[in-house]
Amino acid sequence: MRKICVITGGGSGMGLGTAKIMGKDHYIIICGRTVKKLESAVKELKEEGIEVEAFPCDVSDHTSVEKLAFYAKAKGKVAAVIHAAGMSPHMGDPKTIVEVNALGTIYVNNAFYKVMEEGSCIIDVSSMSAYLTPKIVMPVRKYKYSIKDPDYFMKKIMRSINLYPKKIRAGVAYGISKNFVIWFAKQDAARFGEKGVRVLSVSPGNFETPMGELEKEEADSYTKFCAIKRFGRVEEIASLFAYCVSESAGYLTGVDILCDGGLVASGVNPLMKK
Numbered sequence: 001m002r003k004i005c006v007i008t009g010g011g012s013g014m015g016l017g018t019a020k021i022m023g024k025d026h027y028i029i030i031c032g033r034t035v036k037k038l039e040s041a042v043k044e045l046k047e048e049g050i051e052v053e054a055f056p057c058d059v060s061d062h063t064s065v066e067k068l069a070f071y072a073k074a075k076g077k078v079a080a081v082i083h084a085a086g087m088s089p090h091m092g093d094p095k096t097i098v099e100v101n102a103l104g105t106i107y108v109n110n111a112f113y114k115v116m117e118e119g120s121c122i123i124d125v126s127s128m129s130a131y132l133t134p135k136i137v138m139p140v141r142k143y144k145y146s147i148k149d150p151d152y153f154m155k156k157i158m159r160s161i162n163l164y165p166k167k168i169r170a171g172v173a174y175g176i177s178k179n180f181v182i183w184f185a186k187q188d189a190a191r192f193g194e195k196g197v198r199v200l201s202v203s204p205g206n207f208e209t210p211m212g213e214l215e216k217e218e219a220d221s222y223t224k225f226c227a228i229k230r231f232g233r234v235e236e237i238a239s240l241f242a243y244c245v246s247e248s249a250g251y252l253t254g255v256d257i258l259c260d261g262g263l264v265a266s267g268v269n270p271l272m273k274k
C-alpha cells in the first residue's frame, strides 16, 4: 500500500519545503484554503518528480478536516501528517488566529486519530512564541475543555484574550494558541500511543517563509540575541520535520522540539524588552 504524507499549509513556506523532502518516498497531499497557491505548489513539486495532489481544506472547519482525513485514508496508508497550517499575529483577528491555530489542531488530531495506523506520526507545528509569551498569560487550566467540548474551550480562551488591550490581542492570541498546541500534542501522545502512533510538536523560531517575511520587522530585532545570528532556512525546519516522522525517530513522542537558533536559550526575552 502506498505511504501517504498529508501536509496542512503545504502550499507555501515550511509545508512546501517539507513536501519536497517527504515526496521522495511518500505520496503527498497538500492542503490549504487558497486554491491558486496549492495549484502553483503542485506544479512546482511535480516538476521535481514528486507525486502530489492538492486538497483544499480549512483546518478551522471541522467537516473540512474530517473530509481530508478520510480522503487521505482512501488513497493509502496515512504514514505521516505534518500540521503546519497556521496564522501569525499580522494575518488575522485574535478569534481567527485561535480558531486556526488551536481549534485547527484539535480538529486535525481528532480526524487523523481515526485513520492513522501503527508506525505513523503526526507533527503539530507550534512556535517559539509559546516560550516567549509570559507564563502568567497562558490560561492553561482552560486547555482541558478542548478534549470534550472544543466550542466551550474556544469561549473560555477568548474570554482570557479579551482581557488584554486591543492592540496586543492578536499577539496574545498567537502566543496562547501556540502554547496550547504544545499542551495538546503532549496530552495526545498517550491516546495515539495506544494505536502505536506518535504525536509531537515542533516550535520554530524565525524562519524565511512568507509568514516570516510578514513578521520580519519585529523578528529582525530578535536575531542579535540568537546563538545563530540569522533566520532559519526552510530546508532546516523541513528536514527536522522529516526526521521526526521517520522510523529513525521511533521513540520520540509527547515532546516539543524547539528549533529557534538558540534564542530562548539566551535567556533574553525580546517580547519583554518592548
Ligand SMILES: NC(=O)c1ccc[n+]([C@@H]2O[C@H](COP(=O)([O-])OP(=O)(O)OC[C@H]3O[C@@H](n4cnc5c(N)ncnc54)[C@H](OP(=O)(O)O)[C@@H]3O)[C@@H](O)[C@H]2O)c1
Binding pocket: 008, 009, 010, 011, 012, 013, 014, 015, 031, 032, 033, 034, 035, 037, 057, 058, 059, 060, 083, 084, 085, 086, 087, 088, 100, 104, 125, 126, 127, 128, 129, 203, 204, 205, 206, 207, 208, 209, 210, 211, 212, 213
Ligand atoms: N515563519 C516563521 O518564522 C514561523 C515562526 C514560528 C512558527 N511558525 C509556524 O510555522 C507554521 C508554518 O508557517 P510558515 O512560516 O511556513 O508560513 P506560511 O508560508 O504562511 O504557511 C502557512 C500556511 O498555512 C495555510 N493556512 C493558513 N490558515 C489556514 C487554514 N485555516 N486552513 C488551512 N490552511 C491554512 C496557508 O495557506 P492559505 O492561506 O492558503 O490557507 C499557508 O500556506 C505555522 O503554523 C506558523 O505559525 C512560523
